[in-house]
Amino acid sequence: MATSPPLRVIQWAMGSIGQISVRHMVDNPAFEVVGCYVTSDEKDGRDVGELAGIDPVGVVATRDAEALLALDADCVNYAPLYVDLDEIVRILRSGKNLVTPSGFTFPAALDADVRERLEAACQEGGVSLFGSGIHPGFAGDLLPLTFARLASRIDELVVQEVGDFRNHPSAAMMFDGLGFGRDPDDLKADPPRMFDTMGRTFKESIYLLASGLGIEVEDYDFVWDTAVAVRDVTVRAGSIKKGHVAGMRLEWRVWNGGKPVVIFRSYWRMDDTTDPDWGYENAKYALYFTGLPSFRVNYEPTEPGPNGDIGYWGRIWTAMAAVNAIPTVVAAPAGLRTHLDLPLTQPPHLHR
Numbered sequence: 001m002a003t004s005p006p007l008r009v010i011q012w013a014m015g016s017i018g019q020i021s022v023r024h025m026v027d028n029p030a031f032e033v034v035g036c037y038v039t040s041d042e043k044d045g046r047d048v049g050e051l052a053g054i055d056p057v058g059v060v061a062t063r064d065a066e067a068l069l070a071l072d073a074d075c076v077n078y079a080p081l082y083v084d085l086d087e088i089v090r091i092l093r094s095g096k097n098l099v100t101p102s103g104f105t106f107p108a109a110l111d112a113d114v115r116e117r118l119e120a121a122c123q124e125g126g127v128s129l130f131g132s133g134i135h136p137g138f139a140g141d142l143l144p145l146t147f148a149r150l151a152s153r154i155d156e157l158v159v160q161e162v163g164d165f166r167n168h169p170s171a172a173m174m175f176d177g178l179g180f181g182r183d184p185d186d187l188k189a190d191p192p193r194m195f196d197t198m199g200r201t202f203k204e205s206i207y208l209l210a211s212g213l214g215i216e217v218e219d220y221d222f223v224w225d226t227a228v229a230v231r232d233v234t235v236r237a238g239s240i241k242k243g244h245v246a247g248m249r250l251e252w253r254v255w256n257g258g259k260p261v262v263i264f265r266s267y268w269r270m271d272d273t274t275d276p277d278w279g280y281e282n283a284k285y286a287l288y289f290t291g292l293p294s295f296r297v298n299y300e301p302t303e304p305g306p307n308g309d310i311g312y313w314g315r316i317w318t319a320m321a322a323v324n325a326i327p328t329v330v331a332a333p334a335g336l337r338t339h340l341d342l343p344l345t346q347p348p349h350l351h352r
Contacts (some may be wrong), residue, residue: 006031007032007326007327007330008032008034008071008075009032009034009073009074009075009077010033010034010035010036010037010068010071010073011025011035011036011037011077011079012036012037012076012077012079012091013038013039013079013081014036014043014048014051014052014061015079015080015081015170015173016168016169016170017079017101017318018079018319019051019053020316020319020320021077021079021319021322022049022051024320024323025077025323026057033048033059034059034071035059035071036060036061036062037061037063037065041063043061044061044062044063045060045062046061048060048061065090069096073096074096074097074326074330075096077099077322077323077326078098078099078100078102079102081172081173083100083197085117088118088121089118089121092118092121092122092124092125093121093125094125095125095127096125096127097127097129097326097329097330098127098128098129098130099129099130099131099322099329100129100130100132100133101131101132101133101134101318101319101322103131103136103197103200103201104130104131104201104204104336105131105132105136105141105205105208105338105339106131106141106204106205106208106211106338106340107119107129107336107338108208108211109203109204109208119335119336122334122336123334123335125334126334127334128329128333128334128336129335129337130325130329130332130337130338130342131204132325133318133322134285134314134317134318135159135205135285136201136202137318137321137322139159139161139285140159140206140209141208141339142339143297144209145209145213145339147289147297148289150295151291151292151293152291152292152293153291153292154213154289154291156259156260156263156288156289156291157209157262157263157287157288157290158263158264158287158288158290159262159263159264159265159285159287160267160280160286160287161264161265161266161267162266162268162269162280162284163311164269164311165180165235165237165268165270166235166236166270166271166311167235167309167310167311168235168236169236169237171237171238173237174235174238175238176193177192178192178268179192179245180237180240180245180246180248181238181240181241181245182245183243183244183245184228184244184245187226187245195224198250199222202252205264206220206252206253206262207254208339208340210262213262215262216256217254217255218256218257219254220254221252222250222251222253223250223251224248224249224250225249226247226248226249227248227249227269227274228242228243228244228245228246228247229242229243229244229245229246229274230242230274230275231271233246233270235270246274247267247268247269247270247278248266248267248268248269249266249267249278250267250268251263251264251265252264286298301314328342328343
């Protein structure tokens, strides 16, 4: 029986998500990694397999974006810490589909000029853009849309995430991006840089969910608070002094009828105990449906990750939600694509 040729993919950025993505694509004959963009001199010129922690694959990472855009490739897996709209537009215009775990789950929620620019780039290149990930991208949109089919009436829906970040490898993400380890008053006065990115991505995701449920968004807001370490804490990405930020609780909310009806609640922590201790359970995702009937759905890893890093599974979920969508996105008509208009298919998990 004839088999389809592998999809040629360029990996864009080689942080923790990019490394996981490459390891999967090298191991799965549905894909062929043909290029890799990196942002540091330290990674430039090195074999992509080496950067991903596996055997060499014969593809050299580069900082030369133009050389990569000149390659014959079906898709770019775009996974930098911070997105660059100009960069995304260039990729799309070059005729390459783009999947990303960094937002763009529902471009209808973006400013009109951004949305129109992305759509124009898709049409010019004859390609599609699709955003996914674990949350946003799955836990807060695709999963609740699926379970909503069981409800007769939904009065309130809460998507709750508990993230244990003690073994997260990135100091740039945890300390520079999110602000762990900072003085809580200083953090409140000068919110972390990553909140700008999260504001865009979580807004898209919660608007996608509201649209899929037929809920009119009368208002939308974001509230957050911090918890501090009750002792000096050393985590994989660095150290946190007692009294400094070791936990965060964040809520993105859609309002209708004068009350929040869809709520994304995230609790991120660096230790078992913080002050205050909000009492959430271990790392997991949970959906709380209030209505007819009221019910809860939750999922979590069933085993510890490498070296006890349970958060590793969350990073795999983040990577695979985008990578597994590549065949469907490549086959889709040109344009901005979301969970509301793409079939729920993924490539076979075949291994060499």
